Amino acid sequence: MVLFSLHFTVLEIEGDSEKERRMGRSPCCSKEGLNRGTWTALEDEILTAYIKAHGQGKWRSLPNRAGLKRCGKSCRLRWLNYLRPDIKRGNISHDEEELIIRLHNLLGNRWSLIAGRLPGRTDNEIKNYWNTTLGKRAKAQASSPASTETPPSKSTHKELTTESQIDEPSNSPQSTESKIQGIRTKATRCSSKVLVPLLPAATQDIDINNLTLQDPSELQDYQPYYLTNHQEMDNKTTFQTHHGTEVLDAFYSCGPDFLNFEINDQMQTINGESEENNDINKNLSEDPVQPLPFDDAMFKDWTKSPCLNDNATIDLGSLAFLLDPDEWP
DNA sequence: AAACCCGCCAACCGCCGCTCA
DNA sequence: ATGAGCGGCGGTTGGCGGGTT
Numbered sequence: 001m002v003l004f005s006l007h008f009t010v011l012e013i014e015g016d017s018e019k020e021r022r023m024g025r026s027p028c029c030s031k032e033g034l035n036r037g038t039w040t041a042l043e044d045e046i047l048t049a050y051i052k053a054h055g056q057g058k059w060r061s062l063p064n065r066a067g068l069k070r071c072g073k074s075c076r077l078r079w080l081n082y083l084r085p086d087i088k089r090g091n092i093s094h095d096e097e098e099l100i101i102r103l104h105n106l107l108g109n110r111w112s113l114i115a116g117r118l119p120g121r122t123d124n125e126i127k128n129y130w131n132t133t134l135g136k137r138a139k140a141q142a143s144s145p146a147s148t149e150t151p152p153s154k155s156t157h158k159e160l161t162t163e164s165q166i167d168e169p170s171n172s173p174q175s176t177e178s179k180i181q182g183i184r185t186k187a188t189r190c191s192s193k194v195l196v197p198l199l200p201a202a203t204q205d206i207d208i209n210n211l212t213l214q215d216p217s218e219l220q221d222y223q224p225y226y227l228t229n230h231q232e233m234d235n236k237t238t239f240q241t242h243h244g245t246e247v248l249d250a251f252y253s254c255g256p257d258f259l260n261f262e263i264n265d266q267m268q269t270i271n272g273e274s275e276e277n278n279d280i281n282k283n284l285s286e287d288p289v290q291p292l293p294f295d296d297a298m299f300k301d302w303t304k305s306p307c308l309n310d311n312a313t314i315d316l317g318s319l320a321f322l323l324d325p326d327e328w329p
Numbered sequence: 330a331a332a333c334c335c336g337c338c339a340a341c342c343g344c345c346g347c348t349c350a
Numbered sequence: 351a352t353g354a355g356c357g358g359c360g361g362t363t364g365g366c367g368g369g370t371t
Contacts, residue, residue, distance in 0.1 A: 036341080074340070076357075077341080112360085124340085131361095
């Protein structure tokens with residue numbers, strides 16, 4: 001019955017919309033006559049039924065076509081954050097929490113990117129969770145007495161990685177706040193990349209020019225990072241490669257400066273979640289690799305970096321799965 | 330029981346980048 | 351080359367419910 005009445009509404013409003021279109025640009029969201037605030041069950045039902053029938057997209061015109069007195073953006077948000085069938089309900093698990101912390105350290109407030117690594121979770125949910133829980137924890141951690149004992153240092157920062165550190169504020173001297181300082185909050189495209197294989201653990205050199213990936217799935221073995229350190233020899237670029245987790249830890253263990261680089265939007269693409277692998281493969285051979293701001297010694301052995309001192313009881317290996325979606329629970 | 334406080338989170342807002350005509 | 355239209359993103363707001371006084 002709802003659908004029948006919807007049909008009439010759609011026909012009526014579509015006419016108006018078309019008229020508006022011909023007469024010039026209609027306002028994005030004329031607030032007049034639109035419902036605001038919490039969605040009703042009926043509105044949810046209408047929106048869900050419409051999207052199931054016609055698919056999502058064209059959000060601007062969707063409310064008219066579906067007969068909803070809502071802003072298109074509001075419809076999109078409601079669908080993406082609440083009505084989508086693949087939304088994961090329930091509390092953030094401990095593993096998810098760890099992953100959020102790690103990804104936030106790596107990506108900053110780029111919630112959509114972080115959400116992309118957490119199946120079923122929305123950027124809004126993660127953002128809220130961070131703002132209400134993890135962010136406060138990080139703040140408390142920053143102002144904890146331990147932080148005054150050891151002055152914050154870019155080179156001595158340790159990360160939240162162990163369970164005990166998660167459950168209670170770490171005595172890490174480096175505040176998350178200071179880490180966030182160096183993070184871009186807006187996602188931007190980047191054209192350069194460094195490949196850091198998750199495996200093998202042993203250090204090796206890769207000749208990027210000779211790196212050919214027969215199968216796009218091979219890209220899963222690599223994580224691109226926007227570093228600016230490299231070694232160029234005779235137009236060839238070689239990379240010292242390391243276990244991905246170690247590299248990540250080393251990066252954000254070293255403070256905000258090291259986080260001030262671009263993260264590849266295609267990071268999740270690399271993990272086989274998109275069809276653009278071929279493009280990436282192509283870009284690998286086309287894009288020049290940018291110089292990295294790291295010193296050579298650091299690249300020669302991450303594990304000897306001062307960022308990873310012996311006091312850091314970080315089980316890097318145990319967290320490597322966080323970078324491999326196949327390993328996710 | 331009422332008033333107040335506080336935390337959570339759904340929803341809104343404004344900006345930005347991409348696409349296309 | 352340019353600008354409108356649109357989708358997407360991150361920051362912020364405000365309603366609601368639970369806890370405390």
